[in-house]
Amino acid sequence: MFYHNQYSCPQPNPICHSPDYTKLPYDVNFCFPIRALENDTVVITPLIPTVHAKIVFELILEYPCVMRYMSIHSFPSLSAFEAHCESARANPETCLFIILKQGTQDKILGIISFCRASPALSTIEIGSVIVFPPYQGTHVSTHAIGLMMQYALDLPSSGGLGVRRLQWQCYTINIASIKVAQRMGFREEAIIRWHRPQAIGKESCAPFRADDSLGVPGRHSAYLSVCWDDWEQGVRDRVAALLSRG
Template sequence: MVTVVNNYAPPTKDVKTTEELLNPPEGVHDMNFVLPVKELDSGKVRLVPFIPTVHMPLLMTRSAAHPELFKYVGYGPLTDLVSSLHIYDRLIASDPSSTWFAVFDLTRPDKEDASLPGAFAGVTGLLAASAAQSQAEIGYVLYLPEFQRTHVGTHATGLLMHYLLDSPSLGGLGLRRAQWKANALNTRSVEAAKRLGFRDEGVSRWHIVLPEGKEGLDRPDEGDGARGKGRHTAMLSVCWDDWKEGVREKVDALMSRN
């Protein structure tokens, strides 16, 4: 006779101390990402691997007056440096399938810090990356208001698409699939992806239970066992055949015009 039990416990993640977050051991920040990471530069926009002690203060202080920026992202607003670093550690540093880039607009200097390569515009990132499945998702996109509806988004996403889908001989990773997922209510995000050649694959309904304060759908009743609003997720992708059959040229044309 076999007795059945269920001793499941949620996996624990190493939580860094405040001192470790503020002062990485020996001044080294480990990207801890499953795919190679490097700077990407179009001549107008540069993506720099996100160093939390360097770039989080920029993101936190410059987004402080714009809490609406966090309506559709799964974290924030960012209220203080220590809690912001803990958010990064929990979402990104402890997850090898995710990474962030700091985004700089090279067409103008930064108004507050002349040592930066250009004006700090926000962040973008990769998540759900898998070398074994040859795919990654572009996400965690957040641009400060003055950089929205400019060349920044086109160039930043175009750079990531090139890096993910170009062959290694062209400097890319040669992946088979680049994915884009968005809250179905966030029509600006969905349309931005389609403009760059991402194909609509449909909507995954009630895909995510959202944190408190995020834009989403009210639960139909109180009996579903989960708290928080829900999210229908628009699913889009560019695959390697799409890339070779015209999307690459489309992205290049958009980047050259912006």
């Protein structure tokens, strides 16, 4: 035999499970420039664990339903949530944000993120959108998503990043997420079947084989996007109109 295979599974990057968040300013470590985004309704600012982690963790404990369509389960402890925040921070493609009520410093309405960001590909994804139940149906998601869209797709000369593509993905069974994205102007592009494994105990989009090598639930993903030409050909105005309704 004239060949062999010496592949070994790469080890994950070590993540500090007790990160030192006392060092300020907090380094968000994101591959695009970041600033606070706001309008008359909400403020979107990076999640800083020393300031926000305990409040967010307690809200997730109070409203576990918000984790239903996330790929992971809820967090067993504050330190586990802090480790999750550090894992996200260590990845320059991701930045976690909190959604604050305008005019407050600690009234957290939800969380949202930029993820799978690539300056080389000129693309960003909006992900991890959670609005806590007391604020659902109050246009918080519209304002938060709209501000993120404006920042991502507006040209730098208008205060944005000017990416070519802003994408959105979710469970195909998460109909509410698909409808929110479409309402904001995202267009459905594809269904990616068996796109990602899910944590044990999560809903599976379909039964998987008994001898499946992963042995965990799987997710079919809906992919939607707004690209720069969509933005300039009407989606920008659509978002501005939605935000103007209060």
